[in-house]
Amino acid sequence: MNMFYHVLECRVQQMDLIVRHAHLRNQQGIWDIGITGDRISVIAEKLTDIATEDIDAAGNLVVPTYINGHIHLDKCNLRDKMRPNKTYSWDECLALTWEHKAQYTVEDILDRAGRAVEEGVLNGTTIFRAFADVDTIGQLRPIEGLLALRERWRDVAHIEVVAFPQEGLIRNPGANDLMEEAMRMGADVVGGLPWFEMLDEDVRKHIDWCFELAKKFNKDIHMLLDETVNPLSRSLEYLAVKTMREGYQGRVSASHCVALSTYDEAHARKVMELVKEADISIGSNTHVNLVMQGVFDQEPVRRGITRVKQMWQMGINLFTSQDDYNDPFYPFGRNDQQEVAAYLCHAAHMTGANEIEAAFDFITYNAARALRLESYGLDPGCHANLNVLAAPTVREVLRLQQPPGWVIRQGKMLVHNQLQREFVNH
Numbered sequence: 001m002n003m004f005y006h007v008l009e010c011r012v013q014q015m016d017l018i019v020r021h022a023h024l025r026n027q028q029g030i031w032d033i034g035i036t037g038d039r040i041s042v043i044a045e046k047l048t049d050i051a052t053e054d055i056d057a058a059g060n061l062v063v064p065t066y067i068n069g070h071i072h073l074d075k076c077n078l079r080d081k082m083r084p085n086k087t088y089s090w091d092e093c094l095a096l097t098w099e100h101k102a103q104y105t106v107e108d109i110l111d112r113a114g115r116a117v118e119e120g121v122l123n124g125t126t127i128f129r130a131f132a133d134v135d136t137i138g139q140l141r142p143i144e145g146l147l148a149l150r151e152r153w154r155d156v157a158h159i160e161v162v163a164f165p166q167e168g169l170i171r172n173p174g175a176n177d178l179m180e181e182a183m184r185m186g187a188d189v190v191g192g193l194p195w196f197e198m199l200d201e202d203v204r205k206h207i208d209w210c211f212e213l214a215k216k217f218n219k220d221i222h223m224l225l226d227e228t229v230n231p232l233s234r235s236l237e238y239l240a241v242k243t244m245r246e247g248y249q250g251r252v253s254a255s256h257c258v259a260l261s262t263y264d265e266a267h268a269r270k271v272m273e274l275v276k277e278a279d280i281s282i283g284s285n286t287h288v289n290l291v292m293q294g295v296f297d298q299e300p301v302r303r304g305i306t307r308v309k310q311m312w313q314m315g316i317n318l319f320t321s322q323d324d325y326n327d328p329f330y331p332f333g334r335n336d337q338q339e340v341a342a343y344l345c346h347a348a349h350m351t352g353a354n355e356i357e358a359a360f361d362f363i364t365y366n367a368a369r370a371l372r373l374e375s376y377g378l379d380p381g382c383h384a385n386l387n388v389l390a391a392p393t394v395r396e397v398l399r400l401q402q403p404p405g406w407v408i409r410q411g412k413m414l415v416h417n418q419l420q421r422e423f424v425n426h
């Protein structure tokens with residue numbers, strides 16, 4: 001009997017995977033990470049246990065999976081078939097989307113978005129918050145497409161679907177009903193685009209209505225705000241106050257917030273204090289803002305980056321993400337969060353040692369907080385969703401931007417990247 005229990009105990013303690021010789025952020029020395037099932041079970045300086053499988057990190061950094069908290073997977077890869085974008089003005093980007101949106105099919109979205117997810121996972125991102133347009137042009141087709149995508153890729157990635165009123169609510173009559181239907185169909189998050197409405201009073205109605213919808217379905221909110229260098233675009237302050245009045249602190253994210261960079265210092269500080277009090281997470285996608293903002297300016301051309309560094313210094317939760325990907329709004333993108341963080345370091349003047357570390361938090365821990373993910377991180381008990389990177393420090397990772405050597409998802413090896421480069425005839 002005792003013998004039986006002993007054998008059973010040994011089997012229970014057998015680990016499924018050990019990542020050996022890992023460098024960890026903010027830790028001296030080299031560490032082993034033991035994984036049992038889909039969780040991290042132990043982290044120690046030297047594990048003598050055996051495991052079914054081993055990975056040698058060779059002194060490189062191991063971090064939790066990257067998180068892409070804002071990406072338009074319904075319109076990604078449209079660039080492959082659309083006519084050229086001449087101006088990158090908001091109006092032309094929208095018009096180019098209209099030319100395709102009415103003809104979307106679920107299969108077409110699954111194909112274009114699937115290729116983007118695949119590339120993202122190869123680059124170490126296994127968590128995505130995907131925006132689906134909900135409006136009278138595409139109707140519910142983008143939502144159908146991304147809900148199907150969520151199911152098809154469930155074993156490989158965690159995909160959240162945001163119902164996003166890309167054409168506005170008040171200026172697109174009928175969008176409200178479609179938004180409500182999108183939530184009934186299973187969308188995870190209520191989106192919003194209030195700054196795009198025509199009047200200030202409509203901006204507020206838009207925000208009010210989104211809160212009603214979110215409360216009805218008990219869902220979080222993620223709005224795209226003030227994506228313009230127009231200093232009169234002021235939806236962020238109202239969103240912050242509304243968040244507090246509705247008791248939604250910690251459940252709201254706001255991406256872009258470009259106009260904040262144009263307010264005078266006194267007003268900007270007031271707005272940022274409200275954002276902090278409301279515990280709103282701010283998403284900045286600097287590479288897209290650099291392309292799309294100030295396109296009609298003569299020198300000096302406004303750069304259109306929100307106050308990333310100031311807000312970070314104030315303790316506001318910042319994150320960064322791909323946003324647009326090979327689509328009418330942005331001609332590039334590899335769905336690589338390392339690239340996205342590196343762009344932010346340049347555009348937001350965050351190149352000091354602790355600032356580069358902070359930018360890396362923007363694609364990991366801060367994004368996890370924005371999405372309110374549970375058991376994310378590198379502690380025993382956390383989900384074993386890890387990247388074994390190709391360099392030993394955060395700065396080297398962002399400088400070299402090589403894909404992770406290994407991507408581990410739910411305790412299993414999912415991706416192995418091998419970079420082979422060599423001189424010939426030298």
Ligand SMILES: [Zn+2]
Nearest residue numbers: 072224323324
């Ligand atoms: Zn966006």
